Amino acid sequence: MDIEMVDLRGQYLAVKEEMDAAIQEVLISTHFIRGPVVAQFEEELATYLGGPHALGVGNGTDALQIAFMALSLGPGDEVITPAFTFIATAEAAALMGATPVFADIDARTFNLDPACIEALITPRTKAIVPVHLFGQAADLNPILAIAEKHGLYVIEDAAQAVGATYKGKPTGYFGHVGTLSFFPSKNLGAYGDGGAVLANDAALHERMKMIANHGSKRKYFNELVGINSRLDALQAAILRVKLRHLDRYTEARRAAADRYDTLLDGHEAIILPYRDPNSRHVFHQYTIRISGDMTAGRDALADHLKARGIPHAVYYPVPLHRLPVFAEGGARHGDLTETDRAAAEVLSLPMHSELTPAQQEYVAEAVLGFVEAGVEKATV
Ligand SMILES: Cc1ncc(COP(=O)(O)O)c(C=O)c1O
Known part of the structure; x- marks a missing residue:
């Protein structure tokens, strides 16, 4: 019997007309980098997840890096994450010069065990990154309480969990930043790389927007050291179609x-x-x-x-x-x-x-x- 781990062809064929039309529209517009389609997708994504701000970026790994950059994570800082996750969660912290500190997981959910976090906190700890692994939310309330008690940032790695809820509310906006991946096999998958950062705070959202675009709000007037990590319009158009079917x-x-x-x-x-x-x-x-x-x-x-x-x-x-x-x-x-x-x-x-x-x-x-x-x- 023909079985796929992930059937992206079947999923495409089921919405082919709608998808082809959306792609054509971008091709005809020639507006390939950011532009109205990306802005529409960001708005629809934020609305879908019940939050105020969403920013499309290059991929889920960049999303984590952009969050860390915006929160000024750097050498000497420590970030508590699970070790039972994809490398990107810790890699992005290490890339900033910070030290990943791995805490154990709950055997039932595979997610960060809140009971294992506090013993690992030191004066250098700056953030906790729970991962909503396999599509199920980590136990956020105790994690948020620990973070608040110790003055730490919480970045939700929701790469695998778009639409998953915790106590009835979609994941992604519980902490300071939430990150998503639109890698093709993800629940909301692009036809290439893509990702997003989610934030409740307007100033943090603006800072991440600048960082993802060479540290500038206005072209050629760069204010910060940033990176080039933008969701492209073709992927945004594809994701808009898929979001309607999510x-x-x-x-x-x-x-x-x-x-x-x-x-x-x-x-x-x-x-x-x-x-x-x-x-x-x-x-x-x-x-x-x-x-x-x-x-x-x-x-x-x-x-x-x-x-x-x-x-x-x-x-x-x-x-x-x-x-x-x-x-x-x-x-x-x-x-x-x-x-x-x-x-x-x-x-x-x-x-x-x-x-x-x-x-x-x-x-x-x-x-x-x-x-x-x-x-x-x-x-x-
Ligand atoms: C938990 C987790 N974090 C981060 C990422 C990174 O996302 P991307 O592949 O879009 O860079 C992934 C997926 O690949 C992931 O599964």
């Missing part, structure tokens, strides 16, 4: 997650994704855990799926504190037991808005076949 895409992902839950339920060796009652999960990934003892483990399941042509992925096989870039210096961490355990046990199954029940049954059958064979082996 609720439907999210509902399709959530329905697919429910179907996987039903299909895979009842097996001790498989731990299904935890649904935090505080968050509306948007299932960027459907990530299960395979406990090592009852089966030959996660890597054997990955091999089993590969042999059957079933796409799957391990996000993330090596936590950031063990990557050469940080293992050899430049970062600090607390006890990361749950982070290491997650990295050894997680496996993400195909998840996208076009996934069909038949495809999911095929995937689930293969997963269950593996687990049941493992149980049998363990009991003989």
